[in-house]
Amino acid sequence: MAEQTVDTVRQVVADTFGIDLDDVTMETSPETVEAWESMSHLNLVMSLESRFGVSFDPDDIPELVTVDAIVAKIDSLGS
Amino acid sequence: MDVDRAGLIRRHRQGTYQDWVRLTVADSTNTRADIEDAISSGDHALARRLVRRMWEQDPTAATATTVNAMLKKLPEDPSASSMKIFFLRSFTIEPALGPLEAAAACHGIRAESMVGEFNAHVQEIIDADSRLYSSEPDVIVLAIQSRDLVPGIYLDFADKTAEQIAEIVRDAVGSFRQWLDMVRTRTQAHVIIHNLECPEFPVVSPMDGQDPHGQQAAIRDLNRSLVEIASEYQGVHVLDYDSLVARHGRSRWHDHRKWLTMRMPLAADSLVPLAGEWLRFLVAIAGRSSKCLVCDLDNTMWGGIIGEDGINGIDLGVEYPGAAYQQFQRAVLDLYQQGVIIAICSKNNMDDAMEVIRDHDGMILKEPHFASMRINWQDKVQNLREIAEELNIGIDSLAFIDDNPVEREMVREMLPEVTVIDVDPSDPIGHARAVRENPMFSRVSLSDDDRRRGQMYAEQRQRKDLQTSSSSMEDYYRSLEMVADIGLVDDARLARVAQLTQKTNQLNMTTRRYSEQQIQDFASADDSHVYWINVKDRFGDNGVVGVMILLDRGDTWEFDTFLMSCRVIGRTVETAMLATVVEHARAAGATKLAGSFMPTKKNPPAQAIYESHGFKKISESSEEVRWELDMTTTSIDPPDWITRNTSKGEFLHG
Numbered sequence: 001m002a003e004q005t006v007d008t009v010r011q012v013v014a015d016t017f018g019i020d021l022d023d024v025t026m027e028t029s030p031e032t033v034e035a036w037e038s039m040s041h042l043n044l045v046m047s048l049e050s051r052f053g054v055s056f057d058p059d060d061i062p063e064l065v066t067v068d069a070i071v072a073k074i075d076s077l078g079s
Numbered sequence: 080m081d082v083d084r085a086g087l088i089r090r091h092r093q094g095t096y097q098d099w100v101r102l103t104v105a106d107s108t109n110t111r112a113d114i115e116d117a118i119s120s121g122d123h124a125l126a127r128r129l130v131r132r133m134w135e136q137d138p139t140a141a142t143a144t145t146v147n148a149m150l151k152k153l154p155e156d157p158s159a160s161s162m163k164i165f166f167l168r169s170f171t172i173e174p175a176l177g178p179l180e181a182a183a184a185c186h187g188i189r190a191e192s193m194v195g196e197f198n199a200h201v202q203e204i205i206d207a208d209s210r211l212y213s214s215e216p217d218v219i220v221l222a223i224q225s226r227d228l229v230p231g232i233y234l235d236f237a238d239k240t241a242e243q244i245a246e247i248v249r250d251a252v253g254s255f256r257q258w259l260d261m262v263r264t265r266t267q268a269h270v271i272i273h274n275l276e277c278p279e280f281p282v283v284s285p286m287d288g289q290d291p292h293g294q295q296a297a298i299r300d301l302n303r304s305l306v307e308i309a310s311e312y313q314g315v316h317v318l319d320y321d322s323l324v325a326r327h328g329r330s331r332w333h334d335h336r337k338w339l340t341m342r343m344p345l346a347a348d349s350l351v352p353l354a355g356e357w358l359r360f361l362v363a364i365a366g367r368s369s370k371c372l373v374c375d376l377d378n379t380m381w382g383g384i385i386g387e388d389g390i391n392g393i394d395l396g397v398e399y400p401g402a403a404y405q406q407f408q409r410a411v412l413d414l415y416q417q418g419v420i421i422a423i424c425s426k427n428n429m430d431d432a433m434e435v436i437r438d439h440d441g442m443i444l445k446e447p448h449f450a451s452m453r454i455n456w457q458d459k460v461q462n463l464r465e466i467a468e469e470l471n472i473g474i475d476s477l478a479f480i481d482d483n484p485v486e487r488e489m490v491r492e493m494l495p496e497v498t499v500i501d502v503d504p505s506d507p508i509g510h511a512r513a514v515r516e517n518p519m520f521s522r523v524s525l526s527d528d529d530r531r532r533g534q535m536y537a538e539q540r541q542r543k544d545l546q547t548s549s550s551s552m553e554d555y556y557r558s559l560e561m562v563a564d565i566g567l568v569d570d571a572r573l574a575r576v577a578q579l580t581q582k583t584n585q586l587n588m589t590t591r592r593y594s595e596q597q598i599q600d601f602a603s604a605d606d607s608h609v610y611w612i613n614v615k616d617r618f619g620d621n622g623v624v625g626v627m628i629l630l631d632r633g634d635t636w637e638f639d640t641f642l643m644s645c646r647v648i649g650r651t652v653e654t655a656m657l658a659t660v661v662e663h664a665r666a667a668g669a670t671k672l673a674g675s676f677m678p679t680k681k682n683p684p685a686q687a688i689y690e691s692h693g694f695k696k697i698s699e700s701s702e703e704v705r706w707e708l709d710m711t712t713t714s715i716d717p718p719d720w721i722t723r724n725t726s727k728g729e730f731l732h733g
Binding site: 011012014015016018039042043046047048049050051055057058061 | 139140141143144145147148151171173174177334336337339340341343346347348350
């Protein structure tokens with residue numbers, strides 16, 4: 001798991017939901033972040049796609065709900 | 080490069096030139112840390128500048144998220160214009176709003192966006208109590224996709240006859256007209272309508288391209304009609320969505336997977352271009368477009384350094400790399416033709432530079448295109464201040480283009496209100512694009528005055544020469560041979576009158592901004608009159624340069640608006656305007672003429688006008704000074720060196 005990917009994902013998550021970077025862990029999810037709802041999830045997905053130059057499979061998008069899962073998916077896309 | 084960034088930024092604030100150089104040259108990958116540092120140390124101006132740089136260096140949806148997060152930690156930018164934008168839409172538009180807010184903030188606009196329900200635009204337009212109207216937006220965007228508005232053409236074209244297609248087009252045109260009629264009875268907000276896009280793959284390919292009854296022809300017919308309809312309303316603008324998609328690449332614009340799963344048709348990389356297109360309209364509607372482009376010369380206007388390479392050594396001509404600089408000059412010339420004033424600011428020997436400007440075959444721009452030239456060794460910040468003063472425009476109306484990052488950084492720091500445009504001297508092909516892409520030169524209407532503006536500034540230079548050679552002011556006024564036409568606003572002048580209320584800052588008593596629709600409302604009301612004044616002189620036609628909106632309260636006529644363009648400042652035109660109003664107000668039986676002066680940062684030049692024409696001060700607060708002229712005892716004599724054509728017959732009471 002690339003360190004750089006983890007840091008960047010945490011940063012995008014923090015910026016998208018307006019929370020402190022320090023509060024974003026690998027387990028951060030809609031359970032722990034109030035602002036993480038369906039529309040802001042789409043914003044997060046678009047930000048990640050533009051930051052990493054990837055396009056997620058629609059079937060995977062609903063699964064990208066922890067930092068851990070996002071990092072794993074991006075790594076598997078070879079970015 | 081190993082740099083002590085915190086130390087640099089600290090010294091940077093103390094402002095030594097060497098630090099500017101190092102800060103500019105130093106890598107900027109750590110901009111985010113710099114921004115946070117600037118915010119926590121309370122240097123909001125620096126933070127805003129770095130946020131802007133972050134956006135300009137990497138304008139993507141991801142950066143927008145960061146930019147917006149940073150902006151939330153900053154207090155509101157006091158110099159920004161606020162705009163509320165309501166989106167009526169048939170698709171998931173939300174991910175483009177972050178990029179819009181980020182891009183707008185970096186261009187002086189605080190954009191607050193609101194979104195209607197999916198495919199509910201018809202109900203929202205019809206229902207007078209809908210959020211569309213209760214939220215009182217400044218701008219309404221109507222973003223309906225082809226597939227949603229005309230599925231019969233976009234999706235199920237193959238089984239239609241030509242007659243059926245024509246009927247679908249007629250229906251869609253009728254819908255647009257109905258919607259606009261209804262919107263206009265309820266709000267005067269500007270309306271931006273996306274036109275309809277052609278499909279990526281026309282049904283009958285490749286024949287569709289030559290079929291007058293083909294799928295693309297039907298959509299283009301509809302788009303042509305949309306332009307006609309929009310022109311029938313004030314403040315309705317067409318966003319050429321089809322061209323935007325084509326410019327970006329029809330096959331790359333969409334994300335079909337997200338469309339089918341989330342009704343989100345746009346690819347992540349399309350969000351910023353779409354936001355950028357909206358921004359072009361917002362900049363123009365907010366009246367924040369740059370009035371003047373100030374160009375550097377060496378490595379901006381031509382390749383090389385004239386002082387070292389000489390007139391035969393610089394790159395400028397039909398061959399690359401000179402051709403790239405010609406493309407840049409063409410882009411600048413295009414701006415000139417739309418009324419942007421062009422100026423030069425260059426560190427050079429005047430004679431060296433003028434030799435190129437006058438004699439080099441490769442120059443597309445010629446000496447008369449330049450309204451002001453500062454070619455000297457003075458620092459550029461001072462030169463830019465002087466250019467603004469000479470042209471009588473605000474510093475915030477200037478855009479500055481220079482290949483030297485140090486010069487740009489100094490201007491950004493010292494004159495944050497100037498729009499600074501980056502160009503890279505190692506890639507001159509990008510110069511023209513940097514100008515054409517910049518949203519600060521966008522326009523939503525183009526008047527004849529706009530087209531003539533460059534020429535008018537050249538005439539202004541001649542007037543200055545005359546003034547210098549005249550023995551007295553009166554002698555100068557007489558030698559100008561001024562003719563003033565004064566009239567009530569009509570369709571032909573509506574756009575210019577509204578434009579003057581939106582753009583005039585200095586000689587403006589109340590600084591009230593009005594749309595064409597609002598001017599029209601004043602004009603058609605019984606108890607208000609909208610006057611314009613057009614001034615010609617021996618050097619040319621200055622165009623419509625003044626506006627007065629009078630509220631007729633029987634015994635008293637009151638100025639809602641009294642403004643004059645700086646083009647004719649110091650030529651007693653305001654006296655001719657006031658004298659005319661006094662004549663008309665008296666003829667209508669009024670005895671008093673009242674007006675307010677509402678001070679702003681920019682209108683001190685207007686402060687003394689009422690007093691110097693015999694008005695008495697009635698009351699005074701920090702927001703407003705009220706003046707009144709007793710017309711039974713005081714007259715205002717029209718200056719006898721201005722010939723006035725007021726053609727009384729056409730006027731108010733007959």
